[in-house]
Amino acid sequence: MDMKLDVLVFAAHPDDAELGAAGTIIKLTQAGKKVGIVDLTQGELGSRGTPELRLAEAAEAGRLMGISARENLGFRDGFFVDDEAHRRAVIRMVRRYRPELIIANAPSDRHPDHGRGSHVVREAAFLSGLRKIETEWEGQPQAAWRPKNIFYYIQDRYLTPSFIVDITPHWAQKRAAIAAFGSQFFVPGQSQPDGPATHISSENFWHFLEARARTLGHVIGVPFAEGFVSDIPLEVHSPLDLVRADQDGLTV
Numbered sequence: 001m002d003m004k005l006d007v008l009v010f011a012a013h014p015d016d017a018e019l020g021a022a023g024t025i026i027k028l029t030q031a032g033k034k035v036g037i038v039d040l041t042q043g044e045l046g047s048r049g050t051p052e053l054r055l056a057e058a059a060e061a062g063r064l065m066g067i068s069a070r071e072n073l074g075f076r077d078g079f080f081v082d083d084e085a086h087r088r089a090v091i092r093m094v095r096r097y098r099p100e101l102i103i104a105n106a107p108s109d110r111h112p113d114h115g116r117g118s119h120v121v122r123e124a125a126f127l128s129g130l131r132k133i134e135t136e137w138e139g140q141p142q143a144a145w146r147p148k149n150i151f152y153y154i155q156d157r158y159l160t161p162s163f164i165v166d167i168t169p170h171w172a173q174k175r176a177a178i179a180a181f182g183s184q185f186f187v188p189g190q191s192q193p194d195g196p197a198t199h200i201s202s203e204n205f206w207h208f209l210e211a212r213a214r215t216l217g218h219v220i221g222v223p224f225a226e227g228f229v230s231d232i233p234l235e236v237h238s239p240l241d242l243v244r245a246d247q248d249g250l251t252v
Helices: 016-030 051-065 085-098 112-127 168-179 203-222
Strands: 007-011 035-041 069-075 101-104 147-153 163-166 224-230
Touching: 007 016, 007 085, 007 112, 016 051, 016 101, 016 147, 016 163, 016 168, 016 224, 035 051, 035 085, 035 112, 051 069, 051 168, 069 085, 069 112, 069 147, 085 112, 101 112, 101 168, 112 147, 163 203
Parallel strands: 007 035, 007 101, 035 069, 101 147
Antiparallel strands: 147 224, 163 224
C-alpha cells in the first residue's frame, strides 16, 4: 500500500543519507513528520561488508532515525547511468510516496555515484509530475506527482550551503545511526570487522564528520549543524522569518 510521506531522502549508497542528513531526518521524525529513504544501490562495490550486511545495517539505522519506510532500488553500484530506465525507477518511488520535499545526494562530490545519483533524482522528480509519463506500482497505474522542492545534502567535498539546520540535540543520535553501519566505519569500543582500511574506516573520519558539523554549526551559532544546497532561491513569507536569536539572546 502506498504511504504519503512528508520528506523522501534519496541516497546513492546505504549510509549516504545518514552521513549527510541524519540529524535533520531525526529532527523531522521527532517533530511528527513522515520521512522515508530510497537507497539507489546496495553499495556492493564497497571494500568492506556485503550487500546483505549493508541492507541489515540500513534497516537498523532507519529504525534509530524513526523513519517510516526504506527502499533499495538495486542500481549497479559504480555503474548505474542516467537513462530512462533509472529515471522511471525513481519516478515510481516519488509517485508511490508523494513527498512534499525530496532531499538528494550532493550535486558534485568525490564519489561519482553521488553526483550522478543526484542528477537522476533531480530529473526524475520533475518528470514525475508529467501525466503522460505512465508508470505502475503493483499492477496499478500511478498518478503524476511532483514535490514542491528538492534540496541536496553536503558530503565529502564542502559546498556552500543555501541553508543550515541546527542538529545539536540530535548529534548523538546521528552518530548512532552512522555507527549502525559497523562494516563501514570505525566504531569506538567495538572490534573492527575484517577488511582493508578505507577512507571512511579510520577514527580520523569521525573527527572529520564532527569538524564538518561544528563548522556548519559555527556559522549559525550552534554546536552542530547540517547544510543543504538548493538549485533555486528559497521563498520566505516575510524577511522576519530569517531573524533568529543568537546565544546571547540578541536578534541577528
